[in-house]
Amino acid sequence: MSHYEAPIREPLVLGDKSYHDITEDIAKPIEGAANKNWYIAFYISLAAMLWGFGCIFYTVGTGIGVWGLNKNIGWAWDITNFVWWVGIGHAGTLISAVLLLFRQKWRMAINRSAEAMTIFAVFQAGLFPIIHMGRPWNGYWVLPMPNQFGSLWVNFNSPLLWDVFAISTYLSVSLVFWWTGLLPDFAMIRDRAVKPFQKKIYALLSFGWSGRAKDWQRFEEVSLVLAGLATPLVLSVHTIVSMDFATSINPGWHSTIFPPYFVAGAIFSGFAMVQTLLGIMRKVTNLEDYITRMHIEYMNIVIILTGGIVAVAYATEFFIAWYTGSPYENYTYLSVGAATGPYAWAFWSLIIFNIITPQLLWIKKFRRSFIITFIISIAINIGMWFERFDIIAIVLSKGHLPSTWWRFEPTFVDVGIFVGTIGFFFVLFLLYARTFPVIAQAEVKTILKSSGEFYKKRREQGIPTKPAINVVNVAGTSDKSNKE
Amino acid sequence: MESSKVIHAFYNDDELVLDAVKAVKAEGHHIEEVFCPFPVHGLDKAMGLAPTRLAITAFFYGITGLSFAIWMTNYMMIQDWPQDIGGKPNFSWFTNMPAFVPIMFELTVFFAAHLMVITFYMRSRIWPFKEAENPDPRTTDDHFLMEIPVHNNEAEITALLAKTGAVEINVVDKH
Numbered sequence: 001m002s003h004y005e006a007p008i009r010e011p012l013v014l015g016d017k018s019y020h021d022i023t024e025d026i027a028k029p030i031e032g033a034a035n036k037n038w039y040i041a042f043y044i045s046l047a048a049m050l051w052g053f054g055c056i057f058y059t060v061g062t063g064i065g066v067w068g069l070n071k072n073i074g075w076a077w078d079i080t081n082f083v084w085w086v087g088i089g090h091a092g093t094l095i096s097a098v099l100l101l102f103r104q105k106w107r108m109a110i111n112r113s114a115e116a117m118t119i120f121a122v123f124q125a126g127l128f129p130i131i132h133m134g135r136p137w138n139g140y141w142v143l144p145m146p147n148q149f150g151s152l153w154v155n156f157n158s159p160l161l162w163d164v165f166a167i168s169t170y171l172s173v174s175l176v177f178w179w180t181g182l183l184p185d186f187a188m189i190r191d192r193a194v195k196p197f198q199k200k201i202y203a204l205l206s207f208g209w210s211g212r213a214k215d216w217q218r219f220e221e222v223s224l225v226l227a228g229l230a231t232p233l234v235l236s237v238h239t240i241v242s243m244d245f246a247t248s249i250n251p252g253w254h255s256t257i258f259p260p261y262f263v264a265g266a267i268f269s270g271f272a273m274v275q276t277l278l279g280i281m282r283k284v285t286n287l288e289d290y291i292t293r294m295h296i297e298y299m300n301i302v303i304i305l306t307g308g309i310v311a312v313a314y315a316t317e318f319f320i321a322w323y324t325g326s327p328y329e330n331y332t333y334l335s336v337g338a339a340t341g342p343y344a345w346a347f348w349s350l351i352i353f354n355i356i357t358p359q360l361l362w363i364k365k366f367r368r369s370f371i372i373t374f375i376i377s378i379a380i381n382i383g384m385w386f387e388r389f390d391i392i393a394i395v396l397s398k399g400h401l402p403s404t405w406w407r408f409e410p411t412f413v414d415v416g417i418f419v420g421t422i423g424f425f426f427v428l429f430l431l432y433a434r435t436f437p438v439i440a441q442a443e444v445k446t447i448l449k450s451s452g453e454f455y456k457k458r459r460e461q462g463i464p465t466k467p468a469i470n471v472v473n474v475a476g477t478s479d480k481s482n483k484e
Numbered sequence: 485m486e487s488s489k490v491i492h493a494f495y496n497d498d499e500l501v502l503d504a505v506k507a508v509k510a511e512g513h514h515i516e517e518v519f520c521p522f523p524v525h526g527l528d529k530a531m532g533l534a535p536t537r538l539a540i541t542a543f544f545y546g547i548t549g550l551s552f553a554i555w556m557t558n559y560m561m562i563q564d565w566p567q568d569i570g571g572k573p574n575f576s577w578f579t580n581m582p583a584f585v586p587i588m589f590e591l592t593v594f595f596a597a598h599l600m601v602i603t604f605y606m607r608s609r610i611w612p613f614k615e616a617e618n619p620d621p622r623t624t625d626d627h628f629l630m631e632i633p634v635h636n637n638e639a640e641i642t643a644l645l646a647k648t649g650a651v652e653i654n655v656v657d658k659h
Contacts, residue, residue: 165590169591169594207614217528
């Protein structure tokens with residue numbers, strides 16, 4: 001129940017909330033009508049999504065020659081976008097799994113939306129390898145199944161196949177983790193729905209959750225074990241994505257620090273995207289009492305930490321490239337050659353957006369400011385995109401022979417598909433924000449007494465959190481023969 | 485004939501319901517069920533529920549996934565169609581094993597997580613199109629409902645429940 005919490009800790013739920021108030025606040029965005037801003041955002045996202053789908057159809061119909069690839073740079077924007085989206089998809093399960101193991105109560109206000117973001121981001125990521133196949137209808141060839149080609153199996157030595165297993169395990173386990181946590185909250189919406197259709201939908205989504213004591217006991221056990229399983233899973237996914245590069249023998253890619261550095265970068269960009277989304281969501285859904293300044297500050301601290309790891313990794317890569325004395329290393333993505341060559345703009349974008357800008361978060365005032373956090377989070381999103389672009393395009397643009405010195409220039413199709421996935425992502429997220437309980441209300445209720453502002457104040461005044469017993473008149477109890 | 489009457493006692497506070505469960509248990513009454521809007525720590529122990537064994541099943545599901553991954557990589561890469569891929573040794577499964585570690589790890593997690601959740605859904609009887617069984621819609625909002633079967637001792641139990649801070653006490657026929 002209410003575990004002791006030091007009075008010096010800031011409350012996680014502001015205002016004089018009761019359990020019922022939490023229900024009301026979380027249900028309100030679902031039961032109310034969408035406002036004009038929601039529709040504007042939705043239609044812009046929808047237009048971007050449709051444009052992206054058009055570009056995908058054009059790509060599939062004509063062939064991937066419509067992209068800006070050439071004989072030397074065989075993948076560029078697509079893999080950049082893939083890694084970028086997978087990275088964004090790291091914060092959700094990190095928040096819900098790792099922070100659960102560390103018993104961080106502040107996760108409860110943000111885990112639901114962060115996980116939704118994870119799942120939607122991994123959808124976008126998954127699109128790119130499938131489109132890049134050129135013949136997406138043959139996509140099932142990546143699965144280990146008997147086939148008509150003389151039982152030739154998939155190649156388990158290949159990091160690309162490890163990716164297939166890592167991403168699909170990550171997506172499906174995240175989805176199940178998310179949905180299991182949603183059941184009690186869907187049940188809450190179901191039990192207060194007045195429109196029959198709405199009641200039916202939420203009854204279906206809640207899987208008939210009834211909230212028995214035994215169910216809750218199992219629910220908590222399952223959450224804990226899933227968190228234990230998902231924690232190494234989160235770390236494995238970007239490790240394996242980094243192996244797509246690290247197991248190759250290209251200078252600039254063949255690097256043993258890639259796995260930890262990619263994981264840190266993924267958490268860095270994932271938290272930045274959570275800041276971007278929640279900065280807006282807490283306002284439009286009136287959930288400022290739940291997603292407080294302190295939540296924003298805590299996420300910013302994680303951003304400083306992971307951003308610091310990324311900065312150290314950059315410095316190491318830069319130093320080692322120089323220290324080898326090898327001329328081939330002088331055109332890896334972090335080298336003097338990259339900083340002064342034709343891709344200098346991409347190099348410096350990376351440094352400015354990813355390393356310099358986030359340092360502002362060392363200042364407490366900035367860390368607790370919603371607007372500055374929002375701006376920095378956008379900068380990190382851009383910076384992390386450039387990181388992947390630099391790793392891929394700059395490294396590939398200068399091979400060992402001058403005849404392999406080519407540059408990558410994106411076409412409108414490259415840009416269009418990328419914009420389309422951003423649109424698709426926001427379409428999904430906007431629909432989610434209108435139809436799903438965006439905060440894990442059952443979990444928040446468990447911490448109301450230990451971390452709510454109201455109860456914290458009462459405890460300071462020496463008032464117990466347990467209410468006084470008000471004995472009801474026994475004679476007044478009703479005798480109902482029918483079940484309600 | 486066995487009475488099918490039960491008492492539904494409502495509480496609106498988690499600490500009160502926990503005390504009430506302990507009080508009812510101390511008086512030797514059987515508690516059929518407690519419906520809660522959110523987990524109350526210690527409630528399962530107070531009610532005398534056995535600990536769940538789901539974590540143990542997850543362990544065995546994980547072992548199953550690991551074994552499956554070992555069997556699959558061995559059959560496909562070593563037995564059925566061995567190939568020279570980048571000079572990676574494939575004389576035996578063990579020499580090729582480092583390349584299979586990611587697959588072994590992912591399948592362990594995949595099996596453990598999914599089969600455990602499926603087991604949870606089956607054991608707790610929750611699945612799509614399942615009808616909810618909480619007797620009152622308030623139990624997913626802010627009310628706790630304790631269900632106690634009665635055997636001609638309504639008055640005694642009702643008095644006890646009222647003393648523990650129940651906000652509403654109904655005697656209902658359970659179908």
